[in-house]
Amino acid sequence: MRGALHAEWTKLRTVPSTGWLVLAVAAGTVAVGAFSVFGLGTAAGADQTRLSLSGAYLGQVAVVALAALAVTTEYDTGMIRGTLAAAPRRGRVLAGKAFAVTAVTLCAGALGVAGSYLCARLAFSPGPALMWRPHAGTVLYLGLIGLLTLGLALIIRHTGGTITVVLSLLFTVPATAALITDPVWRERILRVAPMTAGLAIQATTDLDALPIAPWAGLGVLAGYAGGALVVGTMLFLRRDA
Amino acid sequence: MREFGQVLRGEWTKFRSVRSTVWCVLAAVVLTVLLSSLAASATSTDANTAPRFVDEFSFVHQPLTGDGTVTARVASLAGGHEWAKAGLMIKDGAAQGSPYAAVMVTARHGVRLQSTFDTDVAGNAGTAPRWLRLTRTGSSVTGFESTDGRTWHEVGRRDVDRLPRVAEVGLFVASPLDVQTRKTGAGSNETAMIPTRSTAVFDQIAGDQLDPDAWQRTDVAPTVGPRLGEPGDADGTGQRFTVTGSGDVAGYGIESWIPPGDDDMVRNSLGGVQVGLMAVIALGVLFATSEYKTGTIRATLTASPRRGRVLAAKAVVLGGVVFLAGLVASAAAFVIAQPAMRANGYTPPAYPHLSLVDGPVLRAVVGTALFLALLAVFSLGIGAIRRRTVGALILVVVLVVVPQIVGPVVSLNAELWLGRLTPVAGLAIQQTRERFDSAIAPWAGLGVLSAYAVGAMVFAIVRLRGRDA
Numbered sequence: 001m002r003g004a005l006h007a008e009w010t011k012l013r014t015v016p017s018t019g020w021l022v023l024a025v026a027a028g029t030v031a032v033g034a035f036s037v038f039g040l041g042t043a044a045g046a047d048q049t050r051l052s053l054s055g056a057y058l059g060q061v062a063v064v065a066l067a068a069l070a071v072t073t074e075y076d077t078g079m080i081r082g083t084l085a086a087a088p089r090r091g092r093v094l095a096g097k098a099f100a101v102t103a104v105t106l107c108a109g110a111l112g113v114a115g116s117y118l119c120a121r122l123a124f125s126p127g128p129a130l131m132w133r134p135h136a137g138t139v140l141y142l143g144l145i146g147l148l149t150l151g152l153a154l155i156i157r158h159t160g161g162t163i164t165v166v167l168s169l170l171f172t173v174p175a176t177a178a179l180i181t182d183p184v185w186r187e188r189i190l191r192v193a194p195m196t197a198g199l200a201i202q203a204t205t206d207l208d209a210l211p212i213a214p215w216a217g218l219g220v221l222a223g224y225a226g227g228a229l230v231v232g233t234m235l236f237l238r239r240d241a
Numbered sequence: 242m243r244e245f246g247q248v249l250r251g252e253w254t255k256f257r258s259v260r261s262t263v264w265c266v267l268a269a270v271v272l273t274v275l276l277s278s279l280a281a282s283a284t285s286t287d288a289n290t291a292p293r294f295v296d297e298f299s300f301v302h303q304p305l306t307g308d309g310t311v312t313a314r315v316a317s318l319a320g321g322h323e324w325a326k327a328g329l330m331i332k333d334g335a336a337q338g339s340p341y342a343a344v345m346v347t348a349r350h351g352v353r354l355q356s357t358f359d360t361d362v363a364g365n366a367g368t369a370p371r372w373l374r375l376t377r378t379g380s381s382v383t384g385f386e387s388t389d390g391r392t393w394h395e396v397g398r399r400d401v402d403r404l405p406r407v408a409e410v411g412l413f414v415a416s417p418l419d420v421q422t423r424k425t426g427a428g429s430n431e432t433a434m435i436p437t438r439s440t441a442v443f444d445q446i447a448g449d450q451l452d453p454d455a456w457q458r459t460d461v462a463p464t465v466g467p468r469l470g471e472p473g474d475a476d477g478t479g480q481r482f483t484v485t486g487s488g489d490v491a492g493y494g495i496e497s498w499i500p501p502g503d504d505d506m507v508r509n510s511l512g513g514v515q516v517g518l519m520a521v522i523a524l525g526v527l528f529a530t531s532e533y534k535t536g537t538i539r540a541t542l543t544a545s546p547r548r549g550r551v552l553a554a555k556a557v558v559l560g561g562v563v564f565l566a567g568l569v570a571s572a573a574a575f576v577i578a579q580p581a582m583r584a585n586g587y588t589p590p591a592y593p594h595l596s597l598v599d600g601p602v603l604r605a606v607v608g609t610a611l612f613l614a615l616l617a618v619f620s621l622g623i624g625a626i627r628r629r630t631v632g633a634l635i636l637v638v639v640l641v642v643v644p645q646i647v648g649p650v651v652s653l654n655a656e657l658w659l660g661r662l663t664p665v666a667g668l669a670i671q672q673t674r675e676r677f678d679s680a681i682a683p684w685a686g687l688g689v690l691s692a693y694a695v696g697a698m699v700f701a702i703v704r705l706r707g708r709d710a
Contacts, residue, residue: 160631161523181509182284
């Protein structure tokens with residue numbers, strides 16, 4: 001197992017795109033967060049913590065790319081055959097990959113959240129406190145997005161396809177919900193869409209008005225990620241590479 | 242020219258023989274239609290259960306038996322609203338909702354003859370001072386206007402059924418609510434109704450049956466429920482009155498009426514395109530980057546060394562196919578959505594039935610196809626510049642999709658500016674109602690997207706010429 005993990009870590013570390021994408025996760029998160037808190041006059045009663053963490057919307061795009069590439073480049077380049085010849089126990093390969101990707105994603109996410117928190121402290125006085133649930137929850141959210149992407153990448157095995165499917169699932173479903181005027185249906189969609197449900201973890205005010213409770217929302221996202229990973233693993237174990 | 246035809250044919254062959262192309266086009270059409278109809282069946286309105294007219298104003302009146310004529314000059318009209326109204330009215334008593342006909346000057350919309358909450362005839366432009374005359378003959382009421390009190394111009398003649406033999410006739414002033422809608426979050430908004438007041442001076446009041454001592458003033462207002470406007474006032478005697486009023490006399494068919502629902506039915510019917518566009522972005526990006534990934538770009542450029550032409554041919558093939566697929570998708574989405582929306586309360590009078598051949602609907606449906614085609618060409622350009630699927634895909638998605646999600650979270654201002662400056666501006670082509678959250682005019686929005694597409698293509702051609710493949 002240590003060997004598989006080491007191999008996956010080496011593969012991830014030695015590709016230049018990984019470094020850029022880690023930077024993009026952190027920078028994207030901080031940039032949108034800073035834009036939100038410093039930029040356009042925010043409403044008086046706004047949830048300052050949530051606003052400062054809105055960079056996760058952008059940061060997650062880089063997470064999706066990172067996790068998708070970790071799987072699909074192996075198929076694009078044909079390296080997967082070498083990998084599986086060297087480590088025939090596919091479950092271990094997969095566990096190593098998931099572990100490496102999650103570790104990198106969590107580190108990048110933690111950097112982004114820390115930067116966003118600093119921006120919030122500078123923008124507001126006294127500024128929102130550092131809280132376990134919204135801040136660590138956002139890092140967890142990014143980690144789960146990485147796992148969801150990993151699972152779907154194992155199913156689709158194509159870079160463009162994976163990224164398109166994941167981003168559609170994340171972004172366009174809530175965009176359609178904005179067109180729906182029936183509040184019951186809107187809530188239903190916001191409750192089951194992985195992004196809006198998962199990001200409920202960031203809320204600190206008006207918790208009753210949320211479509212779904214914070215931890216339950218993160219649970220919904222975890223359900224998606226788990227489902228995708230289970231199907232992806234089954235296919236990975238059975239299909240020819 | 243023949244050479245370009247050959248390049249075009251080559252690109253078409255490459256385009257149609259790739260499996261992912263077929264999938265992307267199919268996904269774009271299916272997702273657009275499916276999600277549009279889903280959204281339509283989950284959208285409802287209760288606008289038609291709201292009151293269908295408003296009848297609130299300040300009325301200085303006296304009874305008129307049988308036929309007769311009233312004349313007066315509106316010497317001035319001052320007040321807060323473009324639809325402030327001052328003029329002569331004949332009405333079945335002073336109770337709210339009773340039949341009426343009135344000739345009036347408005348603050349900014351000229352002279353009007355309006356009756357029974359549903360008929361609106363425009364006269365000449367201009368405002369006070371203006372002479373007005375109202376003549377009743379049986380059930381027919383005629384309105385006249387004059388700029389000098391000597392030459393009269395007929396504004397119109399309406400039949401008012403159920404007008405009793407003894408009706409109230411007199412001077413009226415109304416000034417509608419100022420409606421300000423504000424966004425309070427993604428998809429939710431708050432409407433503030435601020436009453437306005439207007440004051441008009443009437444003089445040279447004359448009529449064959451008028452009794453200078455019989456004038457009385459009534460605030461016509463709802464008998465139950467809250468008033469929308471404020472109480473009015475009147476001062477004067479006999480031939481000269483200063484009347485202050487608030488509220489409006491209007492309903493469906495009268496231009497100053499503010500209908501209770503402001504949903505954009507057309508835009509809502511085409512909402513699925515926001516999901517379908519993802520497939521179009523992927524299609525555009527992959528059409529460029531897959532040639533680099535597989536290396537066919539070298540064969541392509543050997544076969545047709547004029548590189549600009551290759552990209553132009555790609556854009557024509559891609560744009561054409563996406564336009565046709567988009568047209569099928571948006572027309573189908575619109576047609577399928579209509580019965581569902583009707584079942585959910587989108588019916589006349591608040592929401593007139595729409596048909597594909599109505600001007601604004603046609604613009605929105607064809608415009609949606611154009612939007613998708615331009616978005617595909619923009620994606621192609623970015624793909625050709627970046628040469629790598631991931632980078633190009635992410636760049637386009639961050640420009641197109643993320644603003645729509647982040648904007649509403651930050652503030653209305655952020656949403657409006659992102660809606661003007663990013664390629665999403667092109668979606669404005671779907672708007673058929675001017676709303677408080679409209680970021681940009683329809684064609685201007687499509688223009689912004691075109692600028693992005695042309696810019697990306699020009700840069701891509703320059704880069705393709707200047708670099709090894």
